[in-house]
Amino acid sequence: MKLKVYADRMSQPSRAVLIFCKVNGINFEEIEVSLAKRQQLSPEFKEINPMKRVPAIVDGRFKLFESHAILIYLACAFPGVADHWYPNDLFKRAKIQSVLDWHHSNLRSGAAKFVLNTILAPLLGLPMNAQAAAEAEKILSSSLSKIESFWLKGSGRFLVGSNQPSIADLSLVCEIMQLEVLDEKDRTRLLGPHKKVQQWIEDTKNATRPHFDEVHKALFRVKERLQKQRLVGESTSSENSSTTTTTLHSKM
């Protein structure tokens, strides 16, 4: 039975799992669980993942959720996956595990909360929280600095000094990609100071093309819509603004 991947391409860990499968030639079926339509809360999806989150997989009778656990499982279960994605070497593997664990309370926490409290909240009909946005920016900036100065230290182009990407590069870069939907000046302020991070994002994109771009198309469509909305300017009537919100919400 073919591997099933339950995902929403607007979710960054969903994108990481989808790109990983495509790059490694894993035969799989993508099943969309639309977060905008709240399909993750359906009784059918609760049978797949009782935590009601994407991504999740079903491989035969085996069900699994949490994107890092999925990426590790896929790297070990599918013999065609190249070693560099999750090396057999004990020390290299431990360092990759360290990045993945660090990611949860740092880059992921900062990036997701910042985007939620600047861009997503109004689109989802939630109140804006300026203090939460400021706190999230602090965590996000500090995380990007740590990637620049520590995780990308060394001669390799990828995390922990590797010459080829691992599941950690894919997970972290997909997380950062959500910053594309930000206002350009916010994005420049956050990413501008980190030249190594910028180069590493490009290197990870290049190592996973054309799948990286294809899986990110949905995100770039939202980015374009938001840019158009910004061009209309702050003088937009509340009626127009509400129309755009509805349209965007249906895409998120």
Next chain:
Amino acid sequence: MKLKVYADRMSQPSRAVLIFCKVNGINFEEIEVSLAKRQQLSPEFKEINPMKRVPAIVDGRFKLFESHAILIYLACAFPGVADHWYPNDLFKRAKIQSVLDWHHSNLRSGAAKFVLNTILAPLLGLPMNAQAAAEAEKILSSSLSKIESFWLKGSGRFLVGSNQPSIADLSLVCEIMQLEVLDEKDRTRLLGPHKKVQQWIEDTKNATRPHFDEVHKALFRVKERLQKQRLVGESTSSENSSTTTTTLHSKM
């Protein structure tokens, strides 16, 4: 060269790593990095872990931080560690990895923030944040419910239906143990409804005794001091209260 474990026994992931080493007969040297004395910020410790967090290990020339990565590394690097701690079986291992990843944004996030915003903040000279405490309690309660209804589902006494503990049991139970420092009525409100969770905590303690109790002694000393402080009651003069705070702070 002997394994070095940099830890503070008041840190829950530090305790998990120390107990794991002791239970598995790993020959190691414990090096205290006192959080109360802010030793994690020292230039010496920054060389061990640039993220300035405990625990961290040095094994020969190999340095590693993040407690889950450390536990996985130790389970794989030391041949005397029994398989149940981190099973070789692909499916069992993937499920344990899923618990460990889930832990970061759920139980860990909720428990640590709740204890910080109810008990620790005044001891550390930080302002109390009632809203943050309420939000943390929501995450903590939901996490305990998920452990009760999902992770402890099945006939096994441990997480994901196992009959013997894994590194996930140790990590999550050590996290929950910090609730010992709470006011008894807060602890009863949080843990009371979860009978399976209570039994699982006991089972994990029993499976790792006497090391579990020994490593938790420092936490229980703080619990006793806080209980005495509460008995003195709210009528305590600010002078006394300030003395107790200083004493406790030096133990945290």
